[in-house]
Amino acid sequence: xxxxxxxxxxxxxxxxxxxxxxxxxxxxxxxxxxxxxxxxxxxxxxxxxxxxxxxxxxxxxxxxxxxxxxxxxxxxxxxxxxxxxxxxxxxxxxxxxxxxxxxxxxxxxxxxxxxxxxxxxxxxxxxxxxxxxxxxxxxxxxxxxxxxxxxxxxxxxxxxxxxxxxxxxxxxxxxxxxxxxxxxxxxxxxxxxxxxxxxxxxxxxxxxxxxxxxxxxxxxxxxxxxxxxxxxxxxxxxxxxxxxxxxxxxxxxxxxxxxxxxxxxxxxxxxxxxxxxxxxxxxxxxxxxxxxxxxxxxxxxxxxxxxx
Amino acid sequence: xxxxxxxxxxxxxxxxxxxxxxxxxxxxxxxxxxxxxxxxxxxxxxxxxxxxxxxxxxxxxxxxxxxxxxxxxxxxxxxxxxxxxxxxxxxxxxxxxxxxxxxxxxxxxxxxxxxxxxxxxxxxxxxxxxxxxxxxxxxxxxxxxxxxxxxxxxxxxxxxxxxxxxxxxxxxxxxxxxxxxxxxxxxxxxxxxxxxxxxxx
Numbered sequence: 001x002x003x004x005x006x007x008x009x010x011x012x013x014x015x016x017x018x019x020x021x022x023x024x025x026x027x028x029x030x031x032x033x034x035x036x037x038x039x040x041x042x043x044x045x046x047x048x049x050x051x052x053x054x055x056x057x058x059x060x061x062x063x064x065x066x067x068x069x070x071x072x073x074x075x076x077x078x079x080x081x082x083x084x085x086x087x088x089x090x091x092x093x094x095x096x097x098x099x100x101x102x103x104x105x106x107x108x109x110x111x112x113x114x115x116x117x118x119x120x121x122x123x124x125x126x127x128x129x130x131x132x133x134x135x136x137x138x139x140x141x142x143x144x145x146x147x148x149x150x151x152x153x154x155x156x157x158x159x160x161x162x163x164x165x166x167x168x169x170x171x172x173x174x175x176x177x178x179x180x181x182x183x184x185x186x187x188x189x190x191x192x193x194x195x196x197x198x199x200x201x202x203x204x205x206x207x208x209x210x211x212x213x214x215x216x217x218x219x220x221x222x223x224x225x226x227x228x229x230x231x232x233x234x235x236x237x238x239x240x241x242x243x244x245x246x247x248x249x250x251x252x253x254x255x256x257x258x259x260x261x262x263x264x265x266x267x268x269x270x271x272x273x274x275x276x277x278x279x280x281x282x283x284x285x286x287x288x289x290x291x292x293x294x295x296x297x298x299x300x301x302x303x304x305x306x307x308x
Numbered sequence: 309x310x311x312x313x314x315x316x317x318x319x320x321x322x323x324x325x326x327x328x329x330x331x332x333x334x335x336x337x338x339x340x341x342x343x344x345x346x347x348x349x350x351x352x353x354x355x356x357x358x359x360x361x362x363x364x365x366x367x368x369x370x371x372x373x374x375x376x377x378x379x380x381x382x383x384x385x386x387x388x389x390x391x392x393x394x395x396x397x398x399x400x401x402x403x404x405x406x407x408x409x410x411x412x413x414x415x416x417x418x419x420x421x422x423x424x425x426x427x428x429x430x431x432x433x434x435x436x437x438x439x440x441x442x443x444x445x446x447x448x449x450x451x452x453x454x455x456x457x458x459x460x461x462x463x464x465x466x467x468x469x470x471x472x473x474x475x476x477x478x479x480x481x482x483x484x485x486x487x488x489x490x491x492x493x494x495x496x497x498x499x500x501x502x503x504x505x506x507x508x509x
């Protein structure tokens with residue numbers, strides 16, 4: 001057995017460094033959490049826009065994505081069979097609020113969808129019960145949009161996350177991801193005409209998320225030594241490849257470039273679905289990069305030096 | 309009653325005795341350090357020196373870990389000790405993201421201190437109290453406190469750099485040290501109000 005293998009999975013190295021990166025929510029099984037946040041955000045967005053645009057086929061896709069996010073959440077847990085305990089502290093914990101929102105969504109959205117597949121049921125989407133289920137599912141959707149950003153934003157130990165700028169960023173990415181899912185799905189199904197009216201909205205959302213991201217990073221770069229180190233992680237450090245390639249090049253530059261082209265000539269459905277796919281890749285990678293750039297406050301930064 | 313600890317950085321010699329005695333007392337698996345000694349460079353050139361900073365759970369009066377815990381596994385006793393109920397912990401590791409002191413560790417899998425040789429009898433015995441898939445941390449050696457003893461790290465410190473007692477008793481050793489020697493808390497700006505104080509070196 002080689003003697004130089006770190007038996008503690010980089011713990012020794014991390015404890016020696018001034019700026020200790022968080023690894024639990026991004027390495028190994030931590031990727032499941034990033035995936036869960038990506039799927040649940042995109043799924044909630046898909047549900048919302050499918051309802052707004054009257055696309056019943058999109059509603060089912062949204063439900064499946066949120067369900068996939070819920071499964072990824074459960075697989076991430078150290079004790080998945082105890083998942084029901086997570087709902088016990090909604091008064092203080094954003095994870096509790098998130099699980100409640102996801103559970104409520106999965107239940108009400110499923111009940112809303114079922115009559116479309118099983119017509120014999122005593123309610124349908126247009127009945128009073130159906131409308132009530134829809135309203136509750138939309139409220140739960142709002143909860144799903146909001147909770148992810150706040151889960152990170154209340155972490156006092158990680159200044160890069162501990163900012164009110166993160167929830168709007170996650171909401172924006174969730175919204176654009178939802179619409180992107182619909183574009184990709186419509187292209188696969190040959191129903192591109194369903195989304196003709198939403199093209200401008202998707203391109204506008206791509207641009208607005210790009211501005212939000214730049215604003216977030218600009219503020220964080222000047223918010224202290226730890227956040228500056230997080231930014232360094234992204235632009236010159238271990239997270240730079242996924243940041244530049246996934247979040248910036250694929251997730252922002254390609255869609256924005258297509259958006260500029262669309263100003264001069266309308267995008268074809270194929271090009272639009274390519275924009276949407278790039279948006280989704282960017283959505284995943286921005287969540288990965290934000291998690292990857294999470295660096296703890298140096299624990300000893302406040303120790304005063306002895307006067308000499 | 310609020311249990312607290314005072315660590316005199318002038319007395320600490322960085323021998324890692326607290327870290328080892330904690331491991332012996334709690335039989336913590338590899339990679340889990342309820343108590344540890346961090347070696348830091350302090351000051352700026354040319355006034356730079358090496359310092360040993362003992363770290364452990366700060367048992368904050370307003371613990372951010374408890375606030376974010378979704379399952380209620382982290383709780384605070386009336387005497388101020390912040391504890392984890394490993395039967396309630398779901399292993400979401402949110403508390404690790406919230407703790408500004410790096411005091412919490414996730415026990416992912418059973419590992420031996422002697423890779424490839426299986427668990428020693430001591431490890432087999434000790435790991436019964438360390439289930440996998442949950443988060444762990446220092447509990448100020450609750451069992452020792454119940455038996456009227458100090459936490460292992462304080463009892464074993466060869467330079468007597470650690471003091472343990474009731475912070476709310478104004479005549480206790482810890483309260484007087486904090487008051488008279490200018491004891492300070494780590495990251496007090498976060499409003500966590502730790503129960504571990506440091507005396508300047």
